[in-house]
Amino acid sequence: MKLLLIFIYLITSNISYALEKPNIKNLVLSKNTKIYEGVVFKDSNNYDVNLDDFKGKLLILNFWATWCAPCREEMPSLDDLQSNSNFDNLKIFPINIGQENFSKSDSFFRELNIQNLEIYFDAPITLAKKFSLRGVPTTILFNKKGEEFGRIMGSIDFNNLDFINWLKQYD
Numbered sequence: 001m002k003l004l005l006i007f008i009y010l011i012t013s014n015i016s017y018a019l020e021k022p023n024i025k026n027l028v029l030s031k032n033t034k035i036y037e038g039v040v041f042k043d044s045n046n047y048d049v050n051l052d053d054f055k056g057k058l059l060i061l062n063f064w065a066t067w068c069a070p071c072r073e074e075m076p077s078l079d080d081l082q083s084n085s086n087f088d089n090l091k092i093f094p095i096n097i098g099q100e101n102f103s104k105s106d107s108f109f110r111e112l113n114i115q116n117l118e119i120y121f122d123a124p125i126t127l128a129k130k131f132s133l134r135g136v137p138t139t140i141l142f143n144k145k146g147e148e149f150g151r152i153m154g155s156i157d158f159n160n161l162d163f164i165n166w167l168k169q170y171d
Contacts, residue, residue: 022162026154033147036130041095042121044102049093049120051146057089058170059142063122063133065098066108070155071137075112077158078139082116086164087171089144095120097128097136143170 021029039051051059062078064071075094082092094117096105105119122128131140139152149170156163 020166022160022166024152024156024160024163026156027150027152027163029150030148033143033145033149035145035147039127039130041093041127042123044106044119044121051142054091055146056144057091058087058144058167059146060090060092061127061131061140061142062092062094063097063128063131063136063138063140064094065096065136066100066104067098068136072108072112074137074155074158075109075114075117077156079112079114079116081158081164084164086168089171092117093120094118095122095127097122097125097133099123099125141167141170 021027036051040048043049051061060078060081064075078092078094081087082090084090096119102119102121105121109117109119127133131138134153137152137155139156140148141150141152143149158164
């Protein structure tokens with residue numbers, strides 16, 4: 001009986017630990033998940049990308065601009081996250097909201113040696129309004145059902161092991 005109680009304690013404590021928010025000051029978890037309708041943005045060929053087409057995947061929308069120093073700081077670790085072998089169903093969309101052309105955005109990616117991410121655009125800044133963005137970088141996390149479950153306001157190191165281990169539970 002004593003062993004059973006110890007076993008139950010260990011299992012429940014590990015589960016609650018796994019679900020705890022990582023110690024990242026600018027990560028805000030949603031109290032209630034939220035679904036957004038009509039989330040459409042442009043790829044580098046000016047084709048529409050509809051977020052609904054990616055249900056069943058863990059999605060990260062990262063809003064950035066070439067003139068944003070914190071965006072420049074975090075983009076290489078976001079690139080690393082996209083290729084992280086711990087994730088099977090992760091798709092990251094770095095969405096430029098600076099109304100900049102592809103050439104300028106591509107130069108930004110080449111300067112930072114970004115190899116695993118594609119460039120997307122929010123033209124004419126409809127998503128910034130839809131998501132009530134207050135600045136860049138802002139990163140929005142969506143679960144496999146397409147529900148927003150968290151936001152990161154400001155830059156973070158996406159290579160942070162606490163963050164990666166926490167995020168894996170949504171993959």
